[in-house]
Amino acid sequence: MTGGRRRSESSRLAILDAARDLLLERGYERLTIDAIAARAGVGKQTIYRWWGSKGAVVADAALEGGLAPPLVAPPDTGDIEADLRAWLRDWTSRLASGVGTSLILALTAATAEDHAVADVLYERFTAPHEQLLRDRLELARVAGQLGPQAPVPTIAGVLIGSLLYRVLSRQEPPTADDADLVVRVVLGGAGG
Amino acid sequence: MTGGRRRSESSRLAILDAARDLLLERGYERLTIDAIAARAGVGKQTIYRWWGSKGAVVADAALEGGLAPPLVAPPDTGDIEADLRAWLRDWTSRLASGVGTSLILALTAATAEDHAVADVLYERFTAPHEQLLRDRLELARVAGQLGPQAPVPTIAGVLIGSLLYRVLSRQEPPTADDADLVVRVVLGGAGG
């Protein structure tokens, strides 16, 4: 009922670091558990004892391994257009760095291949970021900067989706100008 | 330099059919080349002779195997809002069927894993559909239904991206109401 050895924090971190590095070096489908274990100097069982599958390790590595961007809320200067622009520009610059693109591709592959991983990533990566965006939009709506009926979740989804589509379709990251245009369309509307 | 047996059209079609069926039955990550060959009654080498990877077969199966939706232009009734709504509702109903979702996930996984496949899919699937949308939008802009400076490519990207995001985030597939809201935001703007 009593003791036994405790989980090794250094092993946990070594695994996450190794997974992160290998993910960026080789991409999701060429990433192997054996390689993670070898690079981390860890037995494979130590990985499987704490994570259920390759996807779970990768998701965790992205989230805790210092890979994913920190959860930063859009600014709140009172000007929703300027704030969204700033937020979207922030993301485009991260994606332009290349690391961001690899990450999105890897996470997308993991999402598309493994339902369980998709859920984890949605809960701990996508949803929190989207929530921050929704919060800012809701603030703007209440402040009268958006129409009183403005469909906040739809707006958030449109903003994020436009980014995702650029990454997946072009393999060429979006620019700051793209960000500005998206904000203009979404807030101002395209109608004449 | 001359002779040699010709490529077997029946084998080509059998492979594409088998790939399509297995993709829908088992999903992309549980799809194997061995299974495709076995179901198609074909040697594995006949697959590898003509396609370079699993992703390439799947892409081809989607495009030529009757899996991908036909290339249908948005209607042109003169009312851009109604036409976009119809076009987006059409897509949401396809995605709601489940088949569409599996397909998008499979193609996304293939895109995220294999650069060459991404290029093929973009050229033969994404770009044509996007182009039809852009054409309709351009018509509307010229007709004065959009602002004269309306950034047509951005608008198209935003519309498609919103769909993609819904599928990948693995929430419920988008509904007709979602489609209407997206159109309202994109055309009418969220600003108040």
Next chain:
Amino acid sequence: MTGGRRRSESSRLAILDAARDLLLERGYERLTIDAIAARAGVGKQTIYRWWGSKGAVVADAALEGGLAPPLVAPPDTGDIEADLRAWLRDWTSRLASGVGTSLILALTAATAEDHAVADVLYERFTAPHEQLLRDRLELARVAGQLGPQAPVPTIAGVLIGSLLYRVLSRQEPPTADDADLVVRVVLGGAGG
């Protein structure tokens, strides 16, 4: 540097048994590693981890799998002619059983195809049997039953070679009469 699971003795024996059975059922050239693994209930890698080729497995199966005849010395009754006759008859009866012929053919194929296997078989199968024969001949020479200059290694080689030739050339196993004639020629000489 320390740990690691130990080699599974039960797998080792299952592989050797399966190889032996399949060798006798199907012959050397129709024997496959896949079939050995399947029958032994073992992963293919477990075979390749410990043996380098099909020939190596077969050689080991013959030697340790209870397939090869046990290492039995020629009798020593004091009468070299009778003893050689008994020894040679023993071999011919084994070869006449059919099992022996298959085995010799399989081992010969392995020998002719794979130098490394040839070395192993020579050291662990051929040489020991030949040595026993040489020992008995040497005893006879010292006892004056052979000429004092009798070339023992040559005599041993001639006796064994005559057996081998019968197996390889006729595909019809030698008989006890053949054995007697060989002994008569080798000991008594053909000269008149």
Next chain:
Amino acid sequence: MTGGRRRSESSRLAILDAARDLLLERGYERLTIDAIAARAGVGKQTIYRWWGSKGAVVADAALEGGLAPPLVAPPDTGDIEADLRAWLRDWTSRLASGVGTSLILALTAATAEDHAVADVLYERFTAPHEQLLRDRLELARVAGQLGPQAPVPTIAGVLIGSLLYRVLSRQEPPTADDADLVVRVVLGGAGG
């Protein structure tokens, strides 16, 4: 009932040459029909039209491709011992050259793996050589140089088997001295 193109002699020879060269270069088990066809500049069907299997081509290549030693009878000087010595020395020198050893190994592998090939080789290679030897031995028996009851087939088999055993046991190829010892044992007997 009418004409048709005749078999191409140049293709036949090209195939035999290619098979011979590849056999010596790579050994029997690494020899492929595809490689023979490619080197001979010939379609595979042209091989299969005239030979039934790889072994059949190899056997033919050895026999007609100028690979196997010509069928030379033992000399007949009247002295059977000297003649056998000459014959056996001739063979040992051929085997010592290395080409002979490769050939014997290849043919042995073919024999051990393919019953049909074994039959062809026995009829057209082994048996004719053995027959010449038997003829010379029979002459000697009639001439009184061997005992009147001398078992000529056994003697021939013993002589050939001793050579074969040396090659297959992969020790050094036999020497002229070995040849002399074998003749001495077989003719003079080992008994004291």
Next chain:
DNA sequence: CCTTAAGCGAGACGGTACGTCTGGTCTTGAA
């Protein structure tokens, strides 16, 4: 001369087996 039928080089075909790689589990001895 013209048909007809076989042989030809080429190379794709359905298969089988290869030897390797990876996923996820199990075992060992040390900590």
Next chain:
DNA sequence: TTCAAGACCAGACGTACCGTCTCGCTTAAGG
């Protein structure tokens, strides 16, 4: 009880050959 190490079963991978099957093109004989 966890750890590093590493063997285990399972099964997909992509390649190599097998022997068969078209292709379109020579060749010859026979009409």
